Amino acid sequence: MTLEAIAAPVRTTPPQPLRHLAFCGIAWALLLCSAALLATGLLAGERASTYDELQHAVASGDVRSVVVTGGISESFRGRQGVTVHWREGAIGHQATVIEQHPLRWTVTPAGLPVVYSVERDLAWLDPDISVERRPHDFPDYYEVHGWRLPQWTSVVTVVLGLGGLLLLIAGPQPRRATRWAWFWMMSTAPPLGFVAFLTLGGALSPRPRPDLGRRLTGGRAFLLSIVVGAALSAMATAFL
Structure with missing residues (x-):
């Protein structure tokens, strides 16, 4: 060494x-x-969107089915808020709209759109649109x-x-x-x-x-x- x-x-x-x-x-x-x-x-x-965005997507054919949670029956007189859920590609969306029987306004003072029913309103844009009605909203969430x-x-x-x-x-x-x-x-x-x-x-x-x-x-x-x-x-x- x-x-x-x-x-x-x-x-x-x-x-x-x-x-x-x-x-x-x-x-x-x-x-x-x-x-x-x-x-x-x-x-x-789900991304917070608007009902106008949904209408444009249905009219252009990008959305073929929606889910509506909440709502009122045909015999009910008055108005109630519902939530519409849909997907564009991999992204989920949701928007709030008011259903009113009989239909008297098209928008609330707060700026929310008012329709008689989501099914009838979207059918004018696409007769083949699929609308699923659920009695309750999705489970608890946070934003x-x-x-x-x-x-x-x-x-x-x-x-x-x-x-x-x-x-x-x-x-x-x-x-x-x-x-x-x-x-x-x-x-x-x-x-x-x-x-x-x-x-x-x-x-x-x-x-x-x-x-x-x-x-x-x-x-x-x-x-x-x-x-x-x-x-x-x-x-x-x-x-x-």
Whole structure:
């Protein structure tokens, strides 16, 4: 054995703590569950639309069947709100319309359209339109960015949010921003802020690296999250 071999230090890679591996697994689980929740929201959710949009879609042949929940019988005199559900491609839509017997107005003071019945009104646009009448509305729901989602998705959202908060507090020091900065992004601009924390904060790596340069602070992140949240809401309403 040569003297150089004896003098040369042996470099060994220190074992990664199990704590980092555990938090990395939690981060990947949260990211995959978030992606599944977003896909479920697009498929099972409904976009808040208008009855005018439905009429244009029926007249152009893009919609051939609708579901009406609620309503009144032929012998009933008065008016009642109903909800019309339809799909255009993979996106579900819903709109509110008033049915009135006998028909006296075409619009309410609040701006809602008034018809005698959805079946009769849509038949003028497409005689072959299929209208299914259900006595009650769909199960409980909650709305986010103009979308009506099944109520169970709110429970999953809370669980994912708590998991992300635990990862933020007890996990490794996040990259690119402080813990307070990521907290404001996650809470004020969901779901983009939540996904950004998982993908850009270094939580997905079992070997988190130190930051190079300055990090986003809490105050600036709070202002940025307000702007991003408003932009997300506008984009969801305009394009989805």
